[in-house]
Amino acid sequence: MGTSDAVRALKAAQIVMEGDNVELSSEAKERIIRLFRDSMTRLAKFEELADVGSRLLQGYRQGLEFLRRPPIKKSDVVEKIIKANETERLKSYFGEKSKCINTSDALENINKLNACDSGLKDHLTRAKAIVTELEMLVEETATATLCTKEVSILLCKAPNDMSDAAAAPTRHEESVSPPSPAQSSEASELEYALMTGIICSMVRQEYAMQEKIVTSLNFKVSSEELESYCLMWSIRPNINDDIMRMAWKLIR
Incomplete structure (x- = not known):
């Protein structure tokens, strides 16, 4: 959702509260601000x-690509070099079974893959806990707004739904005017x-994307898929930078 969508959502809810003559107590206002700051901490x-x-996913990709x-196809020249400098290390690299991968390095990368896989699954557990905490903060915030029906609905909807609701005319007026x-x-x-x-909502959608990526990882996943997974994870498509700037400005 773009910044304009977020602003429309805020203004639409503003109209609802003004039309219903909703007056928040000073205690409710303080609670709303505290809950917002708590949500930013979770973010x-x-x-x-x-x-x-992201680093774990990159590690998984590197280990799997290794x-x-x-295998290196040995020419006559390579054969002579190997025989002239034959060591156990060279044998392990060029043996039929190793396919040019050093045995100890292969084991190290298998361990790295397992560690990254376990780390990513642990990440999902921790991230899911944060999503749950954010959802609880949203519920508390809805309660702090005196449980006004329309405001609570706007508050709990996903970003796209919020922008749709904000774009639709309300029963009070069709145009949005700045607050007095x-x-x-x-x-x-x-x-x-x-x-x-x-x-x-942004964090929830980002977590859903990360969950799909992690559950899709296996030894058969293609190099192209791994590359796209790493890219999508790093750019965080569901976290809108403009909205983030708006949010952090409210902290200052």
Whole structure:
């Protein structure tokens, strides 16, 4: 979801609250801001985990590509060099069974593959826990907004659904006007609340992508697939940079 979609979602909910004459208590406002900051803490932890996961995925790719190295076809010149400098190390590289891969290196890479695979599965467990915590924060935020039906629905929807709902005319008015000075503080609290929902939704979608990648890994996965997995993981397509900048500005 782009920045304009997020803004439309915030403004649509603003209209709903203004039309319903919703007034949040100072305690509710403080709670909403605290919950938003908690969600940003979870987001930071998720990004740290994603960085580690990216390195593990790259390690898995490197280990698997090493094991796929093709054998070197020995020419007469190579045969003479091997015989003149025959060592156990050279034998292990050029033996029929090893297919030019040093035995100890092959074992090391198999261990590396297993370690990366275990690390990625552990990543999913930790990332899933963060998603669950974010979903709980969204529920608490919805409660803090006095459980206003329309606002809670907007808050808990996925980004695409939120943008669709925001783009549709509400029962109060069809155009979105900026908040008046008296309403600016109220709109700010709502922005915290809805940003909590947007963050949760982005992280949830990113986790779903990572889960699909990890569960697809095996010794038969192609080099092209591995490359695309590593690329998608690193660019984090579900984390919108513009929305992230908006969110971090609310922290300052």
